[in-house]
Amino acid sequence: xxxxNTITHDVIIxxxxxxGSWAAMTAAQKGxxxxxxxxxxxxxxxxxxxxxxxxxxxLNNVRPVPDTGPRGxxxxxxxxxxxxDSWELHMFDTIKGSDWLGDQDKIEVLVKEAIDxxxxxxxxxxxFSRTPDGRIAQRRFGGHSAPRANYAADWTGHVxxxxxxxQALRHGVKFYSEWYLLDLIVEDxxxxxxxxxxILDGSIHTLRAKAVMFATGGYGRAFKITSNAFAxxxxxxxMAYRAGVPLMDMEFVQFHPTGIYRHGILMSEACRGEGGYxxxxxxxxxxxxxxxxxxxxxxxxLVSRSEQTEIDEGRGIGPDKQGIYLDLxxxxxxxxxxxxxxxxxxxxxxxxxxxxxxxVPIQPTAHYSMGGIPTTVNGQVIADAEGTPLTGFFAAxxxxxxxxxxxxxxxxNSLLEASVFGRRAGNAIAQFIQDGAELQxxxxxxxxxxxxxxxxxxxxxxxxxxxxxxxxxxxxxxxKCGIFRNEAKLQEAVSKIQELKERLKTAKIMDKxxxxxxxxxxxxxxxxxxxxxxxxVAGALARTESRGAxxxxxxxxxxxxxxLKHTVAHKGEDGPSFSYKEVNIDWDRYPPQKRQY
Amino acid sequence: xxxxxxxxxxxxxxxxxDTDKKPYLQEFQVSTEGDPTLLDALQQIKSTxxxxxxxRRSCRHAICGSCAMxxxxxxxxxxxxxxxxxxxxxxxxxxxxxxYLPIIKDLVVDRTSFWKQYLLxxxxxxxxxxxxxxxxxxxxxxxxxxxxxxxxxxxxACYSACTVVGMTKEYIGPHALLKEFMRVMDPRDTIPExxxxxxxxxxxxxxxxxxxxxxxxxxxxxxxTKAIETLRRLYxxxxxxEEERKKRQETL
Numbered sequence: 001x002x003x004x005n006t007i008t009h010d011v012i013i014x015x016x017x018x019x020g021s022w023a024a025m026t027a028a029q030k031g032x033x034x035x036x037x038x039x040x041x042x043x044x045x046x047x048x049x050x051x052x053x054x055x056x057x058x059l060n061n062v063r064p065v066p067d068t069g070p071r072g073x074x075x076x077x078x079x080x081x082x083x084x085d086s087w088e089l090h091m092f093d094t095i096k097g098s099d100w101l102g103d104q105d106k107i108e109v110l111v112k113e114a115i116d117x118x119x120x121x122x123x124x125x126x127x128f129s130r131t132p133d134g135r136i137a138q139r140r141f142g143g144h145s146a147p148r149a150n151y152a153a154d155w156t157g158h159v160x161x162x163x164x165x166x167q168a169l170r171h172g173v174k175f176y177s178e179w180y181l182l183d184l185i186v187e188d189x190x191x192x193x194x195x196x197x198x199i200l201d202g203s204i205h206t207l208r209a210k211a212v213m214f215a216t217g218g219y220g221r222a223f224k225i226t227s228n229a230f231a232x233x234x235x236x237x238x239m240a241y242r243a244g245v246p247l248m249d250m251e252f253v254q255f256h257p258t259g260i261y262r263h264g265i266l267m268s269e270a271c272r273g274e275g276g277y278x279x280x281x282x283x284x285x286x287x288x289x290x291x292x293x294x295x296x297x298x299x300x301x302l303v304s305r306s307e308q309t310e311i312d313e314g315r316g317i318g319p320d321k322q323g324i325y326l327d328l329x330x331x332x333x334x335x336x337x338x339x340x341x342x343x344x345x346x347x348x349x350x351x352x353x354x355x356x357x358x359x360v361p362i363q364p365t366a367h368y369s370m371g372g373i374p375t376t377v378n379g380q381v382i383a384d385a386e387g388t389p390l391t392g393f394f395a396a397x398x399x400x401x402x403x404x405x406x407x408x409x410x411x412x413n414s415l416l417e418a419s420v421f422g423r424r425a426g427n428a429i430a431q432f433i434q435d436g437a438e439l440q441x442x443x444x445x446x447x448x449x450x451x452x453x454x455x456x457x458x459x460x461x462x463x464x465x466x467x468x469x470x471x472x473x474x475x476x477x478x479x480k481c482g483i484f485r486n487e488a489k490l491q492e493a494v495s496k497i498q499e500l501k502e503r504l505k506t507a508k509i510m511d512k513x514x515x516x517x518x519x520x521x522x523x524x525x526x527x528x529x530x531x532x533x534x535x536x537v538a539g540a541l542a543r544t545e546s547r548g549a550x551x552x553x554x555x556x557x558x559x560x561x562x563x564l565k566h567t568v569a570h571k572g573e574d575g576p577s578f579s580y581k582e583v584n585i586d587w588d589r590y591p592p593q594k595r596q597y
Numbered sequence: 598x599x600x601x602x603x604x605x606x607x608x609x610x611x612x613x614x615d616t617d618k619k620p621y622l623q624e625f626q627v628s629t630e631g632d633p634t635l636l637d638a639l640q641q642i643k644s645t646x647x648x649x650x651x652x653r654r655s656c657r658h659a660i661c662g663s664c665a666m667x668x669x670x671x672x673x674x675x676x677x678x679x680x681x682x683x684x685x686x687x688x689x690x691x692x693x694x695x696x697y698l699p700i701i702k703d704l705v706v707d708r709t710s711f712w713k714q715y716l717l718x719x720x721x722x723x724x725x726x727x728x729x730x731x732x733x734x735x736x737x738x739x740x741x742x743x744x745x746x747x748x749x750x751x752x753x754a755c756y757s758a759c760t761v762v763g764m765t766k767e768y769i770g771p772h773a774l775l776k777e778f779m780r781v782m783d784p785r786d787t788i789p790e791x792x793x794x795x796x797x798x799x800x801x802x803x804x805x806x807x808x809x810x811x812x813x814x815x816x817x818x819x820x821x822t823k824a825i826e827t828l829r830r831l832y833x834x835x836x837x838x839e840e841e842r843k844k845r846q847e848t849l
Binding site: 041042044045046047049050059118119122123124125127128129130131132133134135136152153155158159162163166167169170200229230231262263265266342345346349350465466467470509510511512513514515516517518519522 | 613614615616631634643644645647648649651652653654655656657658659660661662663677678701702705708716719720721722724728730731732733734735736737740743747748750751779780783785786
């Protein structure tokens with residue numbers, strides 16, 4: 001092995017958003033001294049920071065003002081008064097939101113630890129909005145039956161990310177900013193390290209570690225209209241899959257109901273949590289027809305489908321009738337300025353519309369990846385449907401599939417998941433190291449192998465450019481594997497992806513230099529998009545039912561008899577093969593029910 | 598806003614230190630159809646014309662802080678500004694890297710000094726050893742007194758607009774001073790005196806020339822100058838503040 005280019009740490013964490021930074025800080029607190037965190041961005045640029053509306057936990061700080069109905073004002077709960085919320089209620093809401101595909105034992109961990117992790121954030125300096133008596137402020141969110149989205153104006157993810165990054169620095173964690181992951185090294189079901197490129201100079205290194213964790217985020221960039229950052233190209237899922245790790249429930253992709261029209265940029269669910277309306281071209285609050293009780297605060301899958309139905313039936317707004325209006329005017333100037341300052345600016349910047357004066361054009365946007373690398377409740381990656389651990393390999397956050405979100409995630413549960421399971425992974429990693437884990441030998445020279453692979457990429461002569469492939473893929477995923485799916489569309493997507501895979505093999509990367517080559521990164525990222533999209537589409541084609549975010553027009557009903565199970569995709573010679581894993585259900589407490597809102 | 602151009606001329610400052618002797622401007626023609634942002638324009642150039650044009654970007658809506666650049670002489674985030682707004686009478690816009698920093702490649706600058714100062718001021722809260730069972734009771738007024746400093750995205754637009762930074766990288770800089778203000782003002786922090794001593798030295802608040810460039814540059818409408826003024830005022834009463842803080846924490 002070329003030792004000169006080898007870096008060694010006890011622990012390597014890839015990704016520096018909430019999950020990665022929580023794991024790093026927690027392991028450091030537990031006494032693990034030698035932790036390296038790689039990020040393809042500066043850590044503070046991570047996409048966790050883009051989350052806006054809140055982080056769920058049943059803190060019981062506020063309640064609806066009595067007798068004002070489900071959309072009335074909120075007030076702080078006077079000391080000594082009865083609580084309105086509980087972890088049990090949060091648990092049921094999450095199970096129902098998941099359309100019963102979330103593992104109930106894991107959801108229980110999530111909602112119980114939610115309370116404690118919120119206070120930990122607060123103690124570490126997170127600047128939350130406050131109730132008049134100084135408690136953390138809470139608002140309503142879709143699919144939650146109590147106001148439990150704890151918030152900092154509408155930049156909640158931003159303050160959480162900065163807080164946890166600062167504390168990780170305080171505990172001596174070493175960050176490698178702008179390093180790009182190239183390979184995961186797994187031999188004999190033991191993870192031994194990774195290969196990564198220092199983007200600054202293009203140098204490629206083997207990084208050996210006793211434990212490796214992926215916290216690389218989601219895969220929303222495979223869609224044309226998405227709320228996701230440029231960075232969210234599913235690098236971690238694709239790389240794990242390539243290394244033989246299975247992927248779970250990849251067909252479940254969440255479309256958020258309020259992306260900015262034509263841009264997809266997020267207008268927080270807090271807009272509806274604070275009381276915003278959705279209206280169609282006739283000025284109707286159409287959610288009356290789809291979720292008469294919850295209205296705009298139904299879960300995201302349901303609201304997005306309702307919007308798409310309105311659009312498909314000709315009641316959309318905008319020049320191409322592909323939009324819907326988000327109307328905040330009745331909230332009033334003061335509430336918009338205090339509670340939704342960021343989304344107001346976004347609306348003005350991207351649509352020229354001030355929500356104080358006019359409704360904002362929006363449309364559903366690919367937002368969150370429910371699927372990912374299967375893990376235990378402690379972030380331990382599992383290698384198969386039977387639950388065999390992949391030694392030394394951990395994952396948490398959007399890259400992972402625990403699964404707590406099942407077929408559809410509730411808003412404000414993702415910041416929570418990244419935090420709770422990031423912390424748990426940090427604890428598990430510390431235990432693993434302190435139980436005597438050792439560096440494992442590596443066969444051959446993976447860095448050199450990757451140098452050759454990268455050179456082959458740079459040598460491709462075209463004439464097609466990588467971006468043409470990426471654009472066609474995104475069109476395909478949005479049009480054929482979007483909110484509404486059916487067999488014919490998915491079959492088309494399958495063949496299109498095969499074609500794109502072939503074309504990508506010769507597509508040209510224009511920048512040939514070694515210094516800060518983001519064109520090369522785009523080439524690698526496009527390869528990842530194609531790799532996992534194949535799994536998303538194949539999983540969607542196989543699952544002949546509708547559940548949560550996966551809506552098949554040819555199989556419109558949920559089919560618990562045949563499909564109350566997790567999809568586990570394994571890489572094969574000719575595309576993915578599937579096995580299926582049982583969902584953990586407490587049949588006494590939370591048996592599957594019809595899901596209505 | 599200039600609406601008449603179907604094509605815009607985007608002049609991008611290019612520089613690869615490995616191959617170029619000095620920076621130069623290169624012109625690209627970009628379609629204005631669909632009202633692209635400045636970032637969309639750069640992305641269009643990169644993906645269809647010249648993939649070697651290099652810049653940082655990620656979130657696309659002014660929250661990640663990656664894409665601060667100098668556009669027609671002003672530091673802005675290119676992701677949330679329309680291209681047309683920045684075209685001159687000839688349909689041209691000029692994009693350069695943030696000033697006062699070494700160039701890594703094209704529009705990507707070396708922010709080592711920026712992050713060094715960020716670390717110097719200890720950006721993390723140092724909370725009391727004993728924490729309550731639930732949250733600290735920080736009042737809405739105490740949150741408001743932070744003046745939204747927690748919304749700072751560390752984009753560096755202020756830092757690279759500051760003439761003092763232009764003269765010396767030893768200056769702590771508006772970004773780090775704003776962060777330190779936020780910590781000093783936070784009733785949960787236990788070391789305000791130490792923080793004020795850090796920023797009260799010769800490379801701290803005393804160096805600010807009150808030119809207000811940082812305020813003009815901030816895409817989040819924050820006010821580093823006012824924060825620096827506050828730190829300057831509190832420096833004189835830092836011991837009293839520390840005592841006051843201890844008392845506040847008894848009821849926090």
